[in-house]
Amino acid sequence: MEIQVVKHVLDANLTVANQNREKFRRHGVFVVNVMSSPGSGKTTLLEKTLTRLASELRAAIIVGDVSTTHDAERLARSGAPVVQVNTDAFGGDCHLAAHVIAGALDSFDLSRLDLLIIENVGNLVCPAEFDIGEDAKAVVLSVTEGEDKPVKYPLMFRVCDVAVLNKIDLLPYLEYDRDAAVAYIHQVHDGMPIFELSAKTEQGMEAWLGWLREQVARKRSK
Amino acid sequence: MHEMGIALQIVDIATASIPEEMKPARVASILLRVGKLSAVIPDNLRFCFEVVSKGTAVEGSDLRIEEVPVVARCKDCEGSWTLEGPTFRCEACGSGHIEVISGRELDIVSIELEEGSDTT
Numbered sequence: 001m002e003i004q005v006v007k008h009v010l011d012a013n014l015t016v017a018n019q020n021r022e023k024f025r026r027h028g029v030f031v032v033n034v035m036s037s038p039g040s041g042k043t044t045l046l047e048k049t050l051t052r053l054a055s056e057l058r059a060a061i062i063v064g065d066v067s068t069t070h071d072a073e074r075l076a077r078s079g080a081p082v083v084q085v086n087t088d089a090f091g092g093d094c095h096l097a098a099h100v101i102a103g104a105l106d107s108f109d110l111s112r113l114d115l116l117i118i119e120n121v122g123n124l125v126c127p128a129e130f131d132i133g134e135d136a137k138a139v140v141l142s143v144t145e146g147e148d149k150p151v152k153y154p155l156m157f158r159v160c161d162v163a164v165l166n167k168i169d170l171l172p173y174l175e176y177d178r179d180a181a182v183a184y185i186h187q188v189h190d191g192m193p194i195f196e197l198s199a200k201t202e203q204g205m206e207a208w209l210g211w212l213r214e215q216v217a218r219k220r221s222k
Numbered sequence: 223m224h225e226m227g228i229a230l231q232i233v234d235i236a237t238a239s240i241p242e243e244m245k246p247a248r249v250a251s252i253l254l255r256v257g258k259l260s261a262v263i264p265d266n267l268r269f270c271f272e273v274v275s276k277g278t279a280v281e282g283s284d285l286r287i288e289e290v291p292v293v294a295r296c297k298d299c300e301g302s303w304t305l306e307g308p309t310f311r312c313e314a315c316g317s318g319h320i321e322v323i324s325g326r327e328l329d330i331v332s333i334e335l336e337e338g339s340d341t342t
Contacts, residue, residue, distance in 0.1 A: 001337075005239045005330045009231045009254075094224050125261045126224040129328075154308035155259050158322070188310050190318020 013130060016098035020105070020133025027110040030219035031118065032212070033096075033132055035156065036140035037149070038122030041166045043071045045140060045199035045208075046119055050078035052202075052209055057216060059115040062104045064096040066121060075119075083107045095126035098133060114216050124153040128160075136215060142167040143174060147181040150188045157188040162195065164208060169198035228262060228328070229270035236280045236333050250336040251284035259292045259325035280333075292325030 008014065024031050036042050046061060053059055060081040063071045072084035083104045085096065093100075101118065108116070118134060120127040139160040141149055144167055150157040157163065163185055171178065178196075185192055195211065197204030232252065240247050256262055264287045275281045292305040296312035297320060303313045305325070311318050 001244075001335045002332050003239055003241070003335065004332050005235065006332075007235055007239075007330050009228055009235065009328045009330060011235070012231060093227065097227075129224070129261045151308040154310070155261055155326075158259070158310065186318065188308055190311065190320075 010130070013098045016102050017131040017133040020098055020101055022133075023105065023110060024116070024133060024135065025222075027113065028220045028222065029110055029113045029116050030136075030212075030216045031116045031134045032215070033118045033120055033127070033134040033137045034140060035120040035124070035127045035137065035160070036122060036142075037124045037145060040122070040140045040142040040145065041199050042119055042122070042140050043074055045164065045166060045197075046117055047075055047078055048199050048202060048205060049117070049209065049212070050075065050080040052205065053115070053212065054079055057114045057213070058112055059117065060108050060113050061117045061119060062096075062101060063119040064100070064121045066094075071119065081108060093126075094121055094123045095130050096120050096132055097130050101132045114220065115212065124149065124156045128153075128156040128158075135219060136161045138162050138164060140164045140166055141181070141185075143170055143176045143178070143181070147177050148184055150181075150184040154188045157185060157192070160189070160192070162193045162211060163189075165194055165196045166199055168196050169201045169203060225262060225266040225270045226274065229267060229274045232271060232285075232330060233275050233278055233280055235330050236283075237278055239330075239333050240279060240335065244335065246279065248336040249280040249283040249333050251286055251334040252280065253286045253288065253331040253333070255288050255290055255327045255329045255331050257290045257292065257325040257327035259322065260328045262328060264289065283333075288331075290324050290327045292322060294320045294322050296320050 050059055061075055062083045064085050067086050069084045072082045075082045085100050085104050137160040139156055195208040236249055236252050268285055271285050295302040296317055298317040299315040301314045
């Protein structure tokens, strides 16, 4: 006997993601899910982002790692509230799922936030598949990685709204083909905004911060 | 990479789909539709499913995976085509203004109960 089911396998995740989304909407907080491969400089980028925005926006961050609290300790220096979630407590997962975010939200007073950054687990595959209730997804790519990462991990670049090309201060020392990287990104996601910057020297940071400010303002006015 | 979590969800959904009055029925097969753009590798999923289904009503059931091609539609020229590689541009007019209409599926379509299940 055959029974029709027709249900998305990640349905349970989507239900919780929708609950998160509703909470974010109610409090008018803009939530960005930041993803990349390990070592792209995500934590440095977010550390600088939080520090630079500290005087104008009320921001907080949830940071996911398979283990350790190293990133949280670094991010806390910005003065923003930080919650570290280690996915090994959830089976060493390679991504943050909606229920993990839901649990972390208890640590914040969302009504006192404008911006919530979620630093996902370093991985270009799985996090692309999981809705966590965010408003926007950003992917960070660094010039020490291959130019062709976007075509190797097309789903990630397809689902993200913006890309950050990090570590551009290293370009003089590398044989990195910046134009090829940009072309690959646009081959997968036509017109995707790309913020070329160095989180270390803060060159190019302003455009990225401007985008965040704009998104926060838009969410608040809704 | 997250096939283990997916496999657990499949076991949960399939088990919950067995009508109450037919329990303890056993599941003979599960039909799954997996888009080629989804981050799931069928062979890995089968292996994980075998492991996590042990001791459940779906243990030993046949996981039938139907792969769904990535099909896109051009918003400019309205043409649609099947993508064979990671180029998300219209085959006909070159526009990047496209919409992926299939290829991200990860759906349980149906389950088949073992024969005799409904008489127990």
